Amino acid sequence: MTVLSVSNLGKIYGQSCGDCVEHTGPAVGDNQCPVCDSVVACADVDFELHDGEVLGIVGESGSGKSSLAEMLALDSDATAGDVRYDAYGGNMLSADYRAQHELQNEHIGMVHQHVQDGLELSFSGGGNVAEKLLAAGWRHYGDIRERVESLFRETEVPVSRMDDATETYSGGMQRRVQIAKAIANDPGLVVLDEPTTGLDVSVQARVLDMFRRLQREQDVATVVVSHDLDVIRLLADRTLVMRHGRVIETGLTDRIMEDPHHEYTQTLINSVL
């Protein structure tokens, strides 16, 4: 039932003086430690995610939301805390390299904000998705090809383009291929980092709708990070609001949007054009 459980998660860039967390945060109004100049990307993050739930993480640039997403996807190391996935018995942060990779390959799907972080653009779209299957132990060429075709259909990418280089795809198609890759191994958790940034408005809506359909059908737990409140509103059941590396408010997404409590959240909601 609980797919992911996070407590006291934090990440500090730089050689910490040991008191950076006390010296930073919303009360201070900065995330850089005045003593040692380290940057507290995020600190003291706690939440639990169950099967099928979608958690939104919203905040402005520099709030720590992307750092959090990268840690959850095991793309970067935390410096503090405890992260537990149901697919692994203990604290992920103390797991060895091999266990981390196994988890990353088979149980976590990540959709990156920058396509070049998620896809090898000179490879074919199909090849990018196949890579994820190979990492999870798929070996039979015919099976892989069949699975990739079915993932292309599910994410609404033309199967006829499967063998073309990914760099020849439109931005919307590239995002879909990333989603196809993220869900390739039926992961327990998908992390979406700014899933619609850089796409045309009309394409954004279709990508969101496609993802929401897949997410519900497969009941996959999802963390969606975005600065765009519309994205959060349309996808997330619950939302964390971040600022200066801390979670400052958490609640049902509609409650956060219509009855924001924290001063910063009120400003954020009132800033929508």
Next chain:
Amino acid sequence: MILDIDAVSKTFEMHVLDGKTVPGLADVRFSVDEGEFVAIVGESGSGKSSLLKCIHRTYEPTSGTIRFRTEDGEIDLASCSDRDVLAVRGSELGYASQFLDEIPRVPAVDVVARPMWEQGTDREAARERARELLAALSLPADLFDAYPATFSGGERQRVNFARAIGPQPRLLLLDEPTSALDPETRASALELLDSYLPTSTAMIGVFHNYEVVRRIADRVVVLADAELQRVVDVADYTPEVLA
């Protein structure tokens, strides 16, 4: 009794106004039985929508309890976990807001069908039921597969109404769900509440129209300036003001 609201208050703290507090509801209390229709009336700004939003937990009550008898036991909607609220929304607790709020580029029939298939109804069966509901609300059939973003206010409201009643929740909150409808369509909408929903369905609705209140309500809750004025049987209700 399916819902018991006791001493519910809601205060908004406006940080942009230097922490000024604005009262939304003050010490509201009443209960609702299964199969009962309670109408909420009062002038604009009296707290009608705030009350529905507190029950739905779109607003978090500042104090008080909202005890909801679900099929799995009683929960306090004012204080239970977010996860508990999500679990009852849809199947047990439905809400038709004044405005349709959906992902763009989703056809009307899917907007209506989605909550049903998310409750586990087979996709085609949900679409079929969605078409029946939209037809009963006289939405032209050639609009079923069009995007609601291009619809008129009344057409969008019909989609919204159909979406809210689709999953047949045990408690349905209606926030002026027929305000943009012509009298004929409004009558069809109210008829649909009778014919489509089980008789045990409890409903709480905000209405501005006295005729509507008289036709469908069992009891009337009158709000003024965020406070509960009185709760009366509909037969004893005479409106002083229905702005």
